[in-house]
Amino acid sequence: SGTSSRSTKLLWAGIRYLAGAFATLFQKKSVTHPVTTLKGFYETFKMVMGCQRERNHLLSSAPHLTNWIPLAVPIDRWFIWPPPMKCPPAALGPVGVYWAFFKFYDLLAKFSCPPSHALSKSSLLRKFPQLHDRIKYACVFYEGQHDDSRTNIAIALTAAEHGAAVVNHTEVLKLLSARDLSLGDGPNGDHIRGAVLKDRVTGEEIHLRCKSVVMCGGPFTDQLRSLEEPDVKPVVNGAAGTHIVLPGYLCPSDHGMVDMGTSDGRILFYLPWEGHTLVGTTDVKCDVTDRPVPTEEEINWIITETNNYLSDECKVSRKDVLSAWSGIRPLAVDPHADPNAPASRDHVVSINPKTNAVFVAGGKWTTYREMAEDAIDKLLEIESELSGKATPCRTLEVPLLGTEGYSRNLARALSKQYDLPIEVGDRLARCYGGLARDVCELLEKSSNEPREALLLMPGYPYLKAEVVYACYEHARSVEDVLSRRTRLAYLNVEDAFKAIPVITDIMSYELGWSEEEKAKQILNAKAFLNTFAGPSPAGAHQGADGGGLD
Numbered sequence: 347s348g349t350s351s352r353s354t355k356l357l358w359a360g361i362r363y364l365a366g367a368f369a370t371l372f373q374k375k376s377v378t379h380p381v382t383t384l385k386g387f388y389e390t391f392k393m394v395m396g397c398q399r400e401r402n403h404l405l406s407s408a409p410h411l412t413n414w415i416p417l418a419v420p421i422d423r424w425f426i427w428p429p430p431m432k433c434p435p436a437a438l439g440p441v442g443v444y445w446a447f448f449k450f451y452d453l454l455a456k457f458s459c460p461p462s463h464a465l466s467k468s469s470l471l472r473k474f475p476q477l478h479d480r481i482k483y484a485c486v487f488y489e490g491q492h493d494d495s496r497t498n499i500a501i502a503l504t505a506a507e508h509g510a511a512v513v514n515h516t517e518v519l520k521l522l523s524a525r526d527l528s529l530g531d532g533p534n535g536d537h538i539r540g541a542v543l544k545d546r547v548t549g550e551e552i553h554l555r556c557k558s559v560v561m562c563g564g565p566f567t568d569q570l571r572s573l574e575e576p577d578v579k580p581v582v583n584g585a586a587g588t589h590i591v592l593p594g595y596l597c598p599s600d601h602g603m604v605d606m607g608t609s610d611g612r613i614l615f616y617l618p619w620e621g622h623t624l625v626g627t628t629d630v631k632c633d634v635t636d637r638p639v640p641t642e643e644e645i646n647w648i649i650t651e652t653n654n655y656l657s658d659e660c661k662v663s664r665k666d667v668l669s670a671w672s673g674i675r676p677l678a679v680d681p682h683a684d685p686n687a688p689a690s691r692d693h694v695v696s697i698n699p700k701t702n703a704v705f706v707a708g709g710k711w712t713t714y715r716e717m718a719e720d721a722i723d724k725l726l727e728i729e730s731e732l733s734g735k736a737t738p739c740r741t742l743e744v745p746l747l748g749t750e751g752y753s754r755n756l757a758r759a760l761s762k763q764y765d766l767p768i769e770v771g772d773r774l775a776r777c778y779g780g781l782a783r784d785v786c787e788l789l790e791k792s793s794n795e796p797r798e799a800l801l802l803m804p805g806y807p808y809l810k811a812e813v814v815y816a817c818y819e820h821a822r823s824v825e826d827v828l829s830r831r832t833r834l835a836y837l838n839v840e841d842a843f844k845a846i847p848v849i850t851d852i853m854s855y856e857l858g859w860s861e862e863e864k865a866k867q868i869l870n871a872k873a874f875l876n877t878f879a880g881p882s883p884a885g886a887h888q889g890a891d892g893g894g895l896d
Contacts, residue, residue, distance in 0.1 A: 349564045350498050350711065351830050352673025354589065354615050354627055357412060357490030357712045359401045360394035361451055362613055365606075367391060368447075369433035393692045398455045400713045404497075405490050408746040410756075410779030411500060414460055415491040415617070417602045418470060418484040419444060420477060420655055430607050440482070448487040462487040473601050478657045491617070494711060495830035496777050499819065500746040501714070507747060514820045515546040521573045523701070527555065537702040538574060547822050558729050560721050561705040565634045565676040574701045579681040581694065582707050584634040584674045588644040589626030590879075591669040591837055596660055597623035608651045616652060621769075621807075622668065622837050625652055629675075637877045638672040639884045645670050668838040670879035678708025693717045695724045702728055715741050751780020764789055773807035785815045803845050808832045813849055817856040824849050824871040839880040843887060846871050
């Protein structure tokens with residue numbers, strides 16, 4: 347989940363795309379090319395409706411991982427020019443157009459979300475005192491929010507619970523055709539019927555056979571496709587999005603903000619997250635790498651745009667940045683479309699007619715389930731043997747692991763039963779749901795220790811027992827625990843460096859690491875953290891090249 351753990355943590359139903367679609371109706375090409383414009387609007391509208399369905403599904407199927415969050419759109423003038431998204435009616439957004447648009451957005455969700463509304467200046471500043479007093483009022487709408495890396499783990503574990511063979515730290519070295527496996531020649535000889543894998547923990551190579559292959563490589567899709575055909579036409583363009591994390595006191599704990607009128611037209615989210623303030627994101631074309639690095643230019647742009655709405659007492663400076671990271675979004679194009687066709691924020695599912703391999707690329711967090719359903723549907727179109735055994739897709743009815751046993755008062759119950767601070771109980775309930783008690787049972791082994799000694803790091807609600815539990819859930823690297831099993835790397839990179847020794851010791855005991863493996867894990871974790879910025883630019887952290895921070 348190296349890419350999917352670097353999102354804005356929102357389960358949004360396509361409000362930006364919907365706004366963009368409306369904007370196209372008021373541009374010159376809507377007159378010169380009306381059919382093309384209307385077709386594009388319809389396709390975007392259809393995508394947004396799919397996003398609405400999928401957002402509602404995830405909020406109901408994983409209530410411990412998700413929540414509704416109100417997002418304020420502050421209004422500081424009555425007329426906006428140039429208009430947002432080059433849409434003339436948006437110039438009148440402050441005098442009712444925004445309100446009507448958000449109500450239409452509610453309607454598309456069949457009013458399943460909390461209702462959008464307006465907040466007067468006085469009400470807004472009571473809820474969001476960090477804003478400057480030039481604000482006239484705010485429109486408020488709701489989106490979903492989630493812990494992206496934990497959602498990713500829950501999806502994998504749920505699949506395993508239903509019979510999927512799920513592996514971690516496994517690399518695809520080669521795809522094997524029917525001809526390679528001596529399963530036949532002729533027109534079907536190039537069909538993919540197996541693969542060579544490498545266990546990157548043990549170094550073991552694994553040869554397997556299969557009926558078909560579906561490639562879901564995110565921004566690395568083209569690298570996977572090159573294993574079936576070295577000269578395949580690229581289908582994915584990378585777009586780097588940078589986020590910064592600021593102290594929690596700069597944002598209310600239960601309200602976020604959206605700036606829909608930044609200096610270059612991008613949309614900026616300002617959100618409460620894990621007791622901190624998350625701000626992002628940018629959108630810059632980039633090369634695909636597994637360790638993207640945030641640039642100082644992008645970090646400073648976010649800070650500048652953020653300060654446009656904050657009061658003088660709350661202005662953000664570069665030293666306030668606790669962590670900053672970059673993630674790569676896969677923007678997919680159809681390999682058979684015109685080379686100048688725009689990249690899609692929706693997903694693409696395609697079949698290679700030569701190899702019969704299916705790939706899915708693009709998309710967004712909200713539509714992960716729909717992407718999987720579409721990919722399997724496409725696979726069944728070409729595999730008659732499998733289609734004869736398949737039942738209709740049931741994933742809309744399957745809750746994610748942790749939903750069973752979760753209740754709205756689980757955090758309080760855990761705090762009471764195991765004598766934990768409510769912040770820790772809340773973290774466990776939101777992260778693990780009904781499985782949180784399994785984590786807490788590990789505390790019984792340390793029942794004689796002071797409760798503060800059970801914390802992984804002072805000031806954070808993470809338990810040492812969570813590192814042990816992560817090993818049970820197939821975590822095999824310090825990097826994984828720093829970034830995805832806890833969120834320390836994303837919250838405060840300098841504190842993440844401090845946590846390396848204790849995490850290494852716990853994992854070494856649980857997994858039986860040698861001293862050589864421990865040293866390797868520490869070096870890898872530090873190299874990973876050096877791709878994050880903090881108060882200092884990426885790669886310039888104190889203690890990063892030595893033994894960690896003291």
